[in-house]
Amino acid sequence: DQQVKQNSPSLSVQEGRISILNCDYTNSMFDYFLWYKKYPAEGPTFLISISSIKDKNEDGRFTVFLNKSAKHLSLHIVPSQPGDSAVYFCAGSGTYKYIFGTGTRLKVLA
Amino acid sequence: DAGVIQSPRHEVTEMGQEVTLRCKPISGHDYLFWYRQTMMRGLELLIYFNNNVPIDDSGMPEDRFSAKMPNASFSTLKIQPSEPRDSAVYFCASSLSAGTGDKPQHFGDGTRLSIL
Numbered sequence: 001d002q003q004v005k006q007n008s009p010s011l012s013v014q015e016g017r018i019s020i021l022n023c024d025y026t027n028s029m030f031d032y033f034l035w036y037k038k039y040p041a042e043g044p045t046f047l048i049s050i051s052s053i054k055d056k057n058e059d060g061r062f063t064v065f066l067n068k069s070a071k072h073l074s075l076h077i078v079p080s081q082p083g084d085s086a087v088y089f090c091a092g093s094g095t096y097k098y099i100f101g102t103g104t105r106l107k108v109l110a
Numbered sequence: 111d112a113g114v115i116q117s118p119r120h121e122v123t124e125m126g127q128e129v130t131l132r133c134k135p136i137s138g139h140d141y142l143f144w145y146r147q148t149m150m151r152g153l154e155l156l157i158y159f160n161n162n163v164p165i166d167d168s169g170m171p172e173d174r175f176s177a178k179m180p181n182a183s184f185s186t187l188k189i190q191p192s193e194p195r196d197s198a199v200y201f202c203a204s205s206l207s208a209g210t211g212d213k214p215q216h217f218g219d220g221t222r223l224s225i226l
Binding site for chain 2: 032034036041042043044045046049089097098099100101102103
């Protein structure tokens with residue numbers, strides 16, 4: 001029972017263009033959603049979050065959109081940079097736990 | 111500031127041996143989490159502690175797995191006896207509060223465990 005799904009295992013984008021990473025969830029009780037970025041041989045690092053009562057949160061080049069009716073969130077990176085190449089995990093937070101998706105590997109091509 | 115520190119970074123051992131993974135959380139954080147990452151299941155929560163007390167161990171796969179937190183600055187995850195299917199990357203994370211969106215969990219760099 002996967003409560004958080006990232007259906008695209010990988011994504012390639014040209015440098016300077018927009019990267020859009022998607023995430024779907026089934027649990028309506030999540031109160032926050034978070035995105036983490038992970039480089040090889042390192043732990044995940046927190047990127048951005050959004051409360052379940054909001055529909056958008058922005059931090060520099062990163063914007064997260066939440067569509068509660070569709071149980072869908074997305075992370076937009078504009079403009080994409082080669083240093084953004086990493087695995088991105090979305091997570092739902094509720095009852096003191098994070099439930100992570102399986103990740104999307106983003107490759108930004110120079 | 112020092113982040114979450116895990117040791118060892120890599121562990122290779124033979125099936126049946128005892129394995130102990132160690133974690134030092136960020137000072138002042140009152141929640142500590144152990145995760146396992148595999149290709150098939152992604153990042154799974156194994157157990158978490160609040161103020162050194164285990165709160166939820168429903169993710170611990172079997173009785174072969176145990177975790178302790180004897181004080182606020184140290185936790186261990188032990189596997190005894192180890193099996194090849196335990197091979198994975200194990201992460202420790204800590205947070206203030208329960209890791210809600212405005213106080214996210216901070217992860218260590220993980221221990222890559224290989225059981226031969």
